Amino acid sequence: MTLKAVVNNVAQMPASADAVVDIQKLSLTFQTADGPVYALSDVDLKIERGEFVSFIGPSGCGKTTLLRVIADLEKATGGDISINGVSPQEARENRAYGYVFQAPALLPWRSIERNVTLPLEIMEISREERIKRGHEALKLVELNGFEKKFPWQLSGGMQQRASIARALSFDADLLLMDEPFGALDEIVRDHLNEQLLKLWARTNKTVAFVTHSIPEAVYLSTKIVVMSPRPGRIIDVIKTDFPKDRGLDIRETPEFLEVAHRVREGLRAGHSYDE
Amino acid sequence: MTTIKLDKFCLVAAIAALLALIFPLSGVDPESGKQIAFVSDISGIAVAMALCVIAGAAFTWLGVGHIQYAAIILVVAVFGCWQAIAALYDYGIAGHAGTGFWLFILSLWAFVWRGIDVVARYRSLEMAKQQSANILVPIAFGVWLLFLWEVIVAGFGVPQVLLPAPSAIGLRFISSTDILAADFQQTFIKAVISGYVIGCGSAFIVAIAVDRVPFLKRGLLPLGNMVSALPIIGVAPIMVMWFGFDWQSKAAVIVIMTFFPMLVNTVTGLNAAGALEKDLMATYASGYWSTLFRLRLPAAMPFVFNALKINSTLALIGAIVAEFFGTPIVGMGFRISTEVGRMNVDMVWAEIALAALAGTAFYGAVAYVERKATSWHPSFRVRRH
Structure with missing residues (x-):
């Protein structure tokens, strides 16, 4: 088994006709009493069928907002977005995606x-x-x-x-997950990550997954989207090539650490601490 | 050296009962100038006092740690209460009770307090035992209050016009069930139930409309607030003019009284569902009515039941007060206002007792339905494990 992580920049790859999510020059500005807040600016992204895409970045970088725009819970103020070739609203009305929130939101x-x-x-x-x-x-x-x-x-x-x-x-073919394991402890989180990966491998769904944990993002994804705040933008897209049936132990391999390192570098570059 | 912890309530009970044996049981008859009765004349109360002294002394030392001890205390207290009532009515102490008698009542009070306290703190994993303990506490407390009322009224010889004894009210209640039944039928079954259903039901529907149409929320809610501030005393005669003497005018007063609490609570409840849950429903492309029935109304239920409980008591008050302003010659409010005029205070009290019973039962029924319907709510769910 070759565990070679193919790390390349997807932004330069040719567009596929099979894109589930296609985002071009997307921006979202909230008008508040303190002036406009630029939640997203100039976001370009394609999610192909069967991909597992993680969005990672510090708090306030717009990763949840981006997911909410895909889900039509938030309207973009500029740019184009299509889900399965139709607008997010139509996609929502067609029940094109399942959304998992940060909290379980079960009705008591x-x-x-x-x-x-x-x-x-x-x-x-x-x-x-x-x-x-x-x-x-x-x-x-x-x-x-x-x-x-x-x-x-x-x-x-x-x-x-x-x-x-x-x-x-x-x-639904598309699964949108907004930090679903954020409130859980490490052991439970590992276990659920493993289960989620198995589920994804078996059902061949497309997953968009928001997280702020680097190991979680690298372990789960086929593509990692690194984002930075003010304004929310994509600063790096990293493609990984771990086998579909990977176990938790790949987290100790050099390839894994290499990808994790690149994600960390990206996060550091996009983050200024003197704010 | 071990410190000995004395049970203070039992100590008080023992000392009070001991003093009760010494002090005079009753006052002096103004005509003959003689004491009406001595402890030694009435063997029953003497035995009860002696028992109280013994039990009090014993449990001062032992403490009332077990539920069995509490049972013994309560049995002694019940026997004492019975003998006190017997002494009042059978030996002519009524109206002339003296220091000894009141000391005996104090002793019984200490016993009952301690006994109920122990039962109230009783914890058992067996449901049947725990539930009987839970039921016993309010019943024992209520019976004790009635006893105290009876003893104070009889002991001090309070005139019946001021305050009849509970036994007199009870007798009047039993002897005039036909009148009470007719009044209940008129006031509760006809006026209260229909007014309550119309008031709460229309407010519920209006609340949904208000929630759906923004301008109603801005326009109607302040108006509703004003209507609820209308004094019922002022509105009732007008309602009688509009809707006639019979129950319809009373129902109208109840509708006015119950409408606003229901409206405000339901509107608040409809906004109780969180943003997260609303987003969740949006991701399923759930329509307005689907979201209303599946998310917002269930989430509003605790608020709705709150209003239903408030209104259950308001409705009865409204009906009784409205009957003061014109009614056919039947009804609880009518009876109260006329019997007061005829100095039949025991009948007034019988009506009050009926109103209290009906109001409690009504409230209890609504609370029971609430518990069944919102068993998921945090305030009830602990009981389900």
Whole structure:
């Protein structure tokens, strides 16, 4: 097995017709009482089908905002963005993506099963089909047997897994994850990272993943997007080539450390500490 | 050297009971100039006092650590209460109770206080035992208050017009159930229930409309605030003019009273769902009604039930007060206003008791539904483990 990390700059690669997300010259400015805040400026990015893309950068660099623009939870003020060839709003209305938030956001009055099948219920899918798909989604995150429990009866890690199952339940091809493991401890996070990677390898979904952890970004991704604040912009795009069935132990290999080093350099370059 | 911890309540009970044996039980009859009764004349109360001394002394030393001890104390106290009532009514102490009698009541008070305190702090993993303890505390407390009321009214000979004894109210209650039933039917079943349902229901629907239409929120909420500030005493006669003497005018008063609390609480509740949950629904392209029923109304339920509970008591007050301003010759408010005029104070109190019972039952029913409907809420969920 050759564990050679091919590190090159994707920004210069030819555009593929198979792009799930295509962003050109995107900018987003919030108008506030203290004057405009430039959350995103001049962002160019393509996410291909089946890629696992991580967005990494310090707080306030616009990585969450970028994900929210892709999800149509925020409207861009300039530039072009298309999801599966259509506008973000159409993509949202077509239920093109599953979104996992920083917090589990499970509804406390619904059991885990009914939380996971909530999107299916909104899509007016029949009851039997909902239950079947709910079971499958819960099995993917190893939560089968907890269907009848209520969210507050589960630990934080299990709640976040349930929220991932909910995003998976309607089988969207695109998975948008906003620091889903940010509030969890290291051990649980490692375990969930491993599970997420297996899930991605098996289902061949496209994943956009926001994080501020360098090891997490390098371990999970096929492509790492390094961002910097004020204004939020992309300063480096790093492509990695670890095998799909990688284990946690690759984190000790020189190739891994090399990529991690490049990410760190990028973050350092984009960050000035004297602010 | 081990320090001995004396149980202060039992000590007080023992000393008070001992003094009760010594001090005169009753005052002097003004006509004959003789003491009406001595402790030695009434064997029952003498035995009860002696028991209190013994039990008090024993538990001062032992402490009331076990629930069994509390049970013994309460049994002694119940026996004492029974003998005190018997002494009042069977031996003519009523109206002439003396120092000894009140010391005995003080002794019983100390016992009951200590006993209920122990039961209230009782913790058991067995549901049945814990629940009986939970139910016993308010019942024991209520019965004790009624006893105290009875004893004070009878002991001091308070005139019935000022305050009838609970036993007199109870007798009147039982002997006039037909009148009470008719009043209940008129005031509660007809006026309160319909007014409550119309007031809360319309406010709920208006709240959803207000939430949907921004200008209503700005225009209607301040107006609603003004309506709720209208004095009920001023509105009730007008409602009687508009809707006639029967229950419809009372229902109208209740609608005015209950509308605003429900409106404000529901509007607040509809905004209770967090931004995160709203974003979540947006990612599923959930429409307005879907989000309303799946997210916002469930999240609003604790607020809605809050208003329903507030309104359950407001509605009864509204109906009774409104009946003071014109009514057919039936109804709880009508009865209270006329019987006061005829000095039938025990009947007034019977109506008050009926109102208290109905109000409590109404509130309890709403609270029960709330517990079932919002069992997920943090204030209830601990009980479900």
